[in-house]
Amino acid sequence: DIQMTQSPSTLSASVGDRVTITCRASQSINRWLAWYQQKPGKAPNLLIYKASSLESGVPSRFSGSGSGTEFTLTISSLQPDDFATYHCQQYNSSPYTFGQGTKLEIK
Amino acid sequence: QVQLQESGPGLVKPSETLSVSCLVSGASMMTYHWLWIRQPPGKGLEWIGYISSSGSTNYNPALKSRVTISADTSKNQFSLKLKSVTAADTAVYYCARSSGYFYFDHWGQGTLVTVSS
Numbered sequence: 001d002i003q004m005t006q007s008p009s010t011l012s013a014s015v016g017d018r019v020t021i022t023c024r025a026s027q028s029i030n031r032w033l034a035w036y037q038q039k040p041g042k043a044p045n046l047l048i049y050k051a052s053s054l055e056s057g058v059p060s061r062f063s064g065s066g067s068g069t070e071f072t073l074t075i076s077s078l079q080p081d082d083f084a085t086y087h088c089q090q091y092n093s094s095p096y097t098f099g100q101g102t103k104l105e106i107k
Numbered sequence: 108q109v110q111l112q113e114s115g116p117g118l119v120k121p122s123e124t125l126s127v128s129c130l131v132s133g134a135s136m137m138t139y140h141w142l143w144i145r146q147p148p149g150k151g152l153e154w155i156g157y158i159s160s161s162g163s164t165n166y167n168p169a170l171k172s173r174v175t176i177s178a179d180t181s182k183n184q185f186s187l188k189l190k191s192v193t194a195a196d197t198a199v200y201y202c203a204r205s206s207g208y209f210y211f212d213h214w215g216q217g218t219l220v221t222v223s224s
Contacts, residue, residue: 001168034210043201043214044152055212087152091209095167098152 002026002090006099012107017078021102023071023088032092035064035073038101039084047086048073078104109133111202111215118221119196125189125220129202134213136160136180140205143176143187145198146217153198157205158185192222 003026013019023033031051036044046055048064051071061076075082083106088099115127129141143155156166158176166174170189178185189196199219203211 032208036211043217044211045214046210046212049208049210049212089152089210094165094209095169096154096209098154100151 001095002029002093002097004088004090004097004099006086006088006102008102009100010103010105012105013078014107015078015080019075019078019104021073021086021088021104023066023073023099025069025071025090025092028068029090029092031067032090033064033066033071034089034091035062036087036089037082037084038087044087109204109213111204111213113200113202113215113218115200115218115220117219118223119192120224121193121222122191125192125196125200125222126186127200127202127218127220128184128186129215131183131185131204134204136178136183136185140207140209141176141178141185142203142205142209142211144201144203144211144214146201147195147198155187155189155200157209194222196220197222 005024007022033051035048038044047058052064063074085101085103087101110132112130119125140157140159142157158164158178173190175188199217201217202215204213
């Protein structure tokens with residue numbers, strides 16, 4: 001199985017900050033990576049697929065980059081609605097695996 | 108718009124079979140792949156398996172011996188059965204859709220299933 005490791009596990013930031021979350025794969029997954037946002041008690045919501053493609057309806061302050069084994073999710077200017085947990089997921093090969101999640105907290 | 112709605116028992120006894128269903132609206136089951144994902148309380152997400160638009164299935168090897176996913180396209184729903192459950196199977200179970208590549212663009216709201224006697 002491909003292991004996905006996110007860092008940091010928790011991130012404290014303020015409204016207006018630029019933040020970056022990293023996701024590393026245990027082997028190359030090309031660009032087959034998705035990012036999700038999850039709020040407490042809710043299902044995950046797709047933000048980005050194929051490493052950098054923005055899902056329809058997702059604000060442009062979200063962006064993704066990377067290929068191979070290292071990927072990043074960047075939020076250019078944090079808004080109050082962005083405080084949530086973020087998950088990466090590889091879909092290069094089955095079983096499809098997720099990172100452990102990064103909780104973005106208000107500083 | 109696409110909507111997925113899970114339904115489940117809430118509580119299952121150890122060693123019994125967990126059964127959860129997902130009702131799909133706003134999309135054809137013959138066009139997409141349909142998946143189950145779970146999340147134990149306070150933990151990360153785990154892909155369980157899927158049933159494809161053609162009816163083939165693929166399961167996570169970690170659960171494969173205990174999992175069955177089936178679909179009833181006439182009712183626009185698909186189901187998960189997980190047998191011989193233990194407390195480690197306590198989780199929120201989500202159904203989701205994949206458009207071909209296996210990222211998940213629509214999710215149900217999730218149903219919590221607790222395994223306890």
